[in-house]
Structure formats: structure tokens, C-alpha cells
Amino acid sequence: MGLKGGKYVAKKRVILGLALTFVALLGLLASGLWYVSFYGMDKLSRYLLFGLGLAFLLFVIVAFLGVVGVVLIIIWRRPLPVLDRPINMVITRLLPLVMGAGRFLHLTKEKLERSFIEINNALVRTRAIKVPPSKLLILAPHCLQYSGCPFKITADVNNCHRCGRCQIQELLQLAECLGVNLTVVTGGTLARKKVKELRPEAIVAIACERDLSSGLQDVYPLPAFGVLNERPNGPCVDTRVDMEKLRQVVQSFISPKVETLGVK
């Protein structure tokens, strides 16, 4: 992927490997239930166990198709509409479960979240989405604002007085030059509200690993590309974003291509 690089590049295979292991374990469970239904535990209803085994088997098949679909899309770099539903199930149901299970294997939460964000971004890229600038929304976190700034930009980002003490000024410049929407949110609830209000066709979201992974799952299948913020002062305080990377991502989603003028 062209925008890959730097310390935040995560290994997609971490979470996909876990997902396949999870699916294999469920497959074993389904086989076990069927075995018991035919050879033992006569007191339990054979039909009940058979039904449970069948349900598990269906889940395993759909999940397997979804994981294979994600892998093929990433390898081939093109969408597979025929597997849309299984992939949707993997992104919104299986991967959150896998991320929970991964913590028991002492994999750090952040590592799994980055892995999920990388997978999501790779899937969005393969869809080659182009939207009019007015239909693209940049969702920026409140922590990008200078912590000593007195202006309430979450109500309206234009309340920023553009003093240059934080990157909100640069974000405003970028949004104006490209003609896209920009909103600054305090968390997932406000982000969902803004998405509902503005009804964008594509989102570029800036946030930390935790907020991005949950937010991207929330809006799926709406195409949303995640850009991790930088935390030179620790989490949630005076964070930053790589403006050049952000500009490239936003430009890649809008059509016709608009050149920025004077944006750092």
C-alpha cells in the first residue's frame, strides 16, 4: 500500500492468523458436538446437538469464507463483491471477538488494533472509492487542539482563531483547499452523530488505535480510512497528525483530483 510506512505499520497477518485459528477452533467444537450427538450423551436431545452443530458449522463456513475473502482482497488488491456478506461478518463480528481473545495470548491490545486498522485500510483501498469533495468527511479528534486553547471547536471548527498553536489551523486550510468537510469530535458518540448529520460517502478518520478500531467497525461498510495520530505528549493531550500523509489520503478519495495550494 502506497501510504504504508513508519512505526505505525502493523502486521495484517497477526489478526488474520488469529481469526483463522479462531475459526478452526469453532470447527473443532462443531465436530465435537456432532460426535456427541451420534455416539454419546444419550440423555441430551440428539436433534438439539445436531442443530447446534449445524449452526456452528454454518458460522464456521461463513467466517472461513470471510477471512479467505479478506486475504484474497489484500493479495489481489481488488474487491470481491461475491464475498461481501462473509467479509462484513468478519469485520463487524469475528475480528472484535478475535481481538478480545488475542489479549489472553498476551498480544498487546494496541498491536491487534493496529492490525485491524491496517486490514480495514487495505480493504477500503481496494474499493478504489472516489467521491465528490463535499461528500468526504475528515473526522479529527479533540486532542489535536492545543490543550490551552479557549475556543470550543467541537461545536463548530470555524470557532478556531487560527493562531497556529496547533494543527487545527492546518486542518482547516486543508479542508478549505480541497473542499471537504472537517469536524472535530470528543469521542465515538459525537462522531456517530456527525456522520448521521453530514451523511458522507467516505470518511478519513484521525484517532488513536482504540478509537479508530471501534469507530471503523461502527461505520462499516461505509468506507472509512484510519490515520493514526501521533502522541508526543502522551495520550489524549496535544496530539498531532502527519499532515502530508493525511493530504495524500484525502486526495486519493476525492474526484476530480484537487491540488492543495499552500498547505504545509
Ligand code: SF4
Ligand atoms: S489553531 Fe485554533 S484550535 Fe489551535 S490553539 Fe489556535 S485557535 Fe485554538
